[in-house]
Amino acid sequence: MRKFNQLTGIVTPLDRANIDTDMIIPKQFLKSIKRTGFGKNLFDELRYMDEGQADQSCEDRPLNKDFELNQARYAGSNILLSRKNFGCGSSREHAPWALDDYGFRCVIAPSFADIFFNNCFKNGLLPIVLSEEIVEQLFQGVFANEGYQLDIDLVSQTVKTPNGESYSFEVDEFRKHCLINGLDEIGVTLNDVDAITAYEEKRRQQTPWLFDAISTLGS
Amino acid sequence: MAGKTLYDKLWDSHLVKEREDGSSIIYIDRQLLHEVTSPQAFEGLRVAGRKPWRLDANLATPDHNVQTTDRSGGVAAIVDKVSRIQVTTLDDNCDDFGVLEFKMGDPRQGIVHVVGPEQGATLPGMTVVCGDSHTSTHGAFGALAHGIGTSEVEHVLATQTLIQKKMKNMLVRVNGSVKQGITGKDIVLAIIGEMGTAGGTGYAIEFGGDAIKALSMEGRMTVCNMAIEAGARAGMIAVDQTTIDYVKGRPFAPKGELWDAAVANWSELNSDVDSVFDEIIEIDGAAIIPQVTWGTSPEMVLPVDGILPDPINEKDEVKKEGIERALSYMGLKAGMSIKDIHIDSVFIGSCTNSRIEDLRAAAEVVNGKTISDRISQALIVPGSGLIKLQAEKEGLDKIFTDAGFEWREPGCSMCLAMNADKLESGKHCAATSNRNFEGRQGFGGRTHLVSPAMAAAAALAGHFVDIREVELTKFAQA
Numbered sequence: 080m081r082k083f084n085q086l087t088g089i090v091t092p093l094d095r096a097n098i099d100t101d102m103i104i105p106k107q108f109l110k111s112i113k114r115t116g117f118g119k120n121l122f123d124e125l126r127y128m129d130e131g132q133a134d135q136s137c138e139d140r141p142l143n144k145d146f147e148l149n150q151a152r153y154a155g156s157n158i159l160l161s162r163k164n165f166g167c168g169s170s171r172e173h174a175p176w177a178l179d180d181y182g183f184r185c186v187i188a189p190s191f192a193d194i195f196f197n198n199c200f201k202n203g204l205l206p207i208v209l210s211e212e213i214v215e216q217l218f219q220g221v222f223a224n225e226g227y228q229l230d231i232d233l234v235s236q237t238v239k240t241p242n243g244e245s246y247s248f249e250v251d252e253f254r255k256h257c258l259i260n261g262l263d264e265i266g267v268t269l270n271d272v273d274a275i276t277a278y279e280e281k282r283r284q285q286t287p288w289l290f291d292a293i294s295t296l297g298s
Numbered sequence: 299m300a301g302k303t304l305y306d307k308l309w310d311s312h313l314v315k316e317r318e319d320g321s322s323i324i325y326i327d328r329q330l331l332h333e334v335t336s337p338q339a340f341e342g343l344r345v346a347g348r349k350p351w352r353l354d355a356n357l358a359t360p361d362h363n364v365q366t367t368d369r370s371g372g373v374a375a376i377v378d379k380v381s382r383i384q385v386t387t388l389d390d391n392c393d394d395f396g397v398l399e400f401k402m403g404d405p406r407q408g409i410v411h412v413v414g415p416e417q418g419a420t421l422p423g424m425t426v427v428c429g430d431s432h433t434s435t436h437g438a439f440g441a442l443a444h445g446i447g448t449s450e451v452e453h454v455l456a457t458q459t460l461i462q463k464k465m466k467n468m469l470v471r472v473n474g475s476v477k478q479g480i481t482g483k484d485i486v487l488a489i490i491g492e493m494g495t496a497g498g499t500g501y502a503i504e505f506g507g508d509a510i511k512a513l514s515m516e517g518r519m520t521v522c523n524m525a526i527e528a529g530a531r532a533g534m535i536a537v538d539q540t541t542i543d544y545v546k547g548r549p550f551a552p553k554g555e556l557w558d559a560a561v562a563n564w565s566e567l568n569s570d571v572d573s574v575f576d577e578i579i580e581i582d583g584a585a586i587i588p589q590v591t592w593g594t595s596p597e598m599v600l601p602v603d604g605i606l607p608d609p610i611n612e613k614d615e616v617k618k619e620g621i622e623r624a625l626s627y628m629g630l631k632a633g634m635s636i637k638d639i640h641i642d643s644v645f646i647g648s649c650t651n652s653r654i655e656d657l658r659a660a661a662e663v664v665n666g667k668t669i670s671d672r673i674s675q676a677l678i679v680p681g682s683g684l685i686k687l688q689a690e691k692e693g694l695d696k697i698f699t700d701a702g703f704e705w706r707e708p709g710c711s712m713c714l715a716m717n718a719d720k721l722e723s724g725k726h727c728a729a730t731s732n733r734n735f736e737g738r739q740g741f742g743g744r745t746h747l748v749s750p751a752m753a754a755a756a757a758l759a760g761h762f763v764d765i766r767e768v769e770l771t772k773f774a775q776a
Contacts, residue, residue: 094619095616095619095620095623096616096617096620097495097496097595097620099595099733099735101714101733101735101736101737101738102735102736102737105737105741106714106715106716106738107716109334109362109716110334110363110378110380110381110383110384110716111380112337112338112341112383112384112387113338114338114448124736124737124741130723130741130742133378133380134379134380162616163496163616164495164496164499164529167495167496167529168431168526168733168735169430169431169714169733170335170429170430170431170433170445170446170447171334171335171447172335172338172429172447172448172449175447190496190499191499192496192499192529193499193500193529193531194431194444194445194446194447194526194531197446197447197450198447198449198450201447201449201450202449251319251320251321251463252319252320253317253319253320253321253461256319263346264449264453264461265346265348265452265453265456265457268323268453268456268457268459268461269456269457271314271315271323274314274315274323275314275323275325275351275457275458275459278314278315278325279325279352279458282325285563286423286560286563287556287559288421288551288552288556288557288559288560289327289421289423289424290354291354292354292418292419292550292551292552293353293354293355293356293357293398293419293550294353294354294398
């Protein structure tokens with residue numbers, strides 16, 4: 080996984096609560112069997128005026144000029160700012176894949192849906208929870224100032240504004256460790272292969288009906 | 299010391315190791331796989347040269363992309379090329395790695411959350427995961443079940459575990475008994491209306507109370523299915539005789555002495571009387587009346603006799619904009635009544651409401667009648683091939699087709715329209731599914747979530763009606 084330490088970048092505001100993963104990447108684009116290439120369809124229904132199709136070039140599609148991703152002032156942005164319950168709905172990991180493929184590295188919101196939040200960390204994407212008051216201040220900052228940038232430091236767990244305000248955020252120690260070092264989580268878990276095997280043997284003794292039913296019938 | 303909740307017990311019994319950083323390794327008993335969220339996970343295994351840890355823990359079936367029309371041409375007849383590739387990729391991956399799959403054409407194929415319980419692949423006391431947020435369905439069996447992302451699907455395939463942090467405990471207690479005509483769907487929609495779509499974020503919800511205990515397993519699955527719509531990854535219900543009766547005799551359920559040992563073990567799967575919940579929500583079951591969503595989030599729900607909200611009355615700016623946007627997207631006006639919403643399309647199906655009990659409830663409403671002229675499409679999509687066969691044995695298919703419904707093959711279908719079943723732009727659909735997000739059933743489509751009986755009644759009337767005022771016709775069950 081790609082490492083995440085520090086990030087400086089332009090902020091795109093998405094002033095809505097309950098952004099769901101159907102909105103982030105609509106279902107017709109989930110048919111890909113790859114992890115990449117979803118960026119052009121990020122927020123497809125908000126971003127384009129027509130109905131997008133899988134396997135379609137987006138170059139000549141009519142743009143919704145009002146949508147933030149289509150506004151020149153947010154070009155090259157890598158930080159997304161939104162309202163509460165971001166990422167609710169479907170568990171599709173295509174949502175963080177699409178955000179990442181587009182170029183976002185960080186999403187800031189007052190709260191996130193659990194599965195989306197979890198999926199971000201598996202893909203080198205940092206979701207940051209800040210209070211509703213701070214998020215409101217950031218929105219005002221972004222709206223008032225073209226080229227508004229934030230400095231994000233995962234090591235010190237801080238978000239710094241152009242005015243020099245600094246806000247700290249929480250992050251799980253293990254997730255931080257994996258992000259900073261770009262670790263493969265499966266590899267880390269397999270360091271505990273003995274503990275897993277021992278547990279499994281005990282479970283097989285105690286609840287034997289949970290084992291082998293499928294393979295014996297399925298063969 | 300306080301007792302343990304059901305969730306505490308399930309967590310403790312699956313804890314492999316607590317790590318120094320505060321995270322835990324949790325053992326996974328069952329993983330269900332489908333074609334949309336598994337291809338990148340299998341590819342990840344290949345790239346890393348890893349093998350599945352325990353083949354017999356996995357069960358696969360294609361559901362999201364499969365056609366619900368004629369299947370005689372098999373996978374090759376899926377018109378959409380990318381859909382076809384995804385189904386073929388699941389078949390190939392399961393063959394290559396040795397995972398049991400109910401392929402298209404197998405009568406056991408169906409929606410993964412219908413198939414697991416139907417086959418006894420979901421058992422009480424298990425941890426059950428799947429790359430699909432509606433995995434919470436399986437919690438109805440006193441199991442710890444939740445949706446995961448594709449990276450986690452790969453993690454479970456490779457290690458039979460997940461890295462987790464323990465969630466908080468919430469009890470949603472639905473007291474008393476519900477009125478005639480009120481289903482699990484109405485109960486859970488009323489709960490979401492009360493809690494909001496983020497009310498359960500960070501919690502594992504146990505549903506309890508007399509109204510929940512009185513539900514069949516089908517009704518309980520509907521309730522747990524939509525726990526995620528209240529923000530909770532996992533919903534669950536304690537094991538009782540209803541659970542055990544449902545599981546008994548299913549293909550993958552234990553038999554003989556193992557069955558007796560299992561039943562003895564499962565009797566522990568409830569919250570101790572002195573257990574402590576971080577949050578308790580009390581709902582009066584008798585006060586619940588049939589529910590209909592009007593907006594673009596499941597929390598935008600009203601009783602069928604309700605009036606659409608006026609954004610002027612909302613003080614919270616973000617919520618106010620949410621209501622305005624939803625009314626605009628749905629093409630509805632503040633102050634109009636739910637019963638005046640006209641319906642163009644009806645969808646009875648999905649992992650929420652496509653089980654035999656759901657089809658029977660809809661058939662009772664429809665029997666001997668015909669759908670309204672204004673309905674352009676009315677679909678019945680059974681949750682599995684076996685449910686379809688059972689319904690046909692009972693003559694339900696005939697009741698539906700005589701009334702003007704289309705009788706389809708099993709799959710996710712128009713719940714999320716990844717296959718060819720799409721709601722047309724601007725059309726209003728009475729749907730028994732679980733999400734009314736913008737574009738969910740088709741670009742520009744307008745979804746109203748309801749119970750199967752309410753959807754059937756709306757199909758006949760062409761607008762929403764109170765199911766309690768509709769005459770039901772019983773029919774002889776085969």
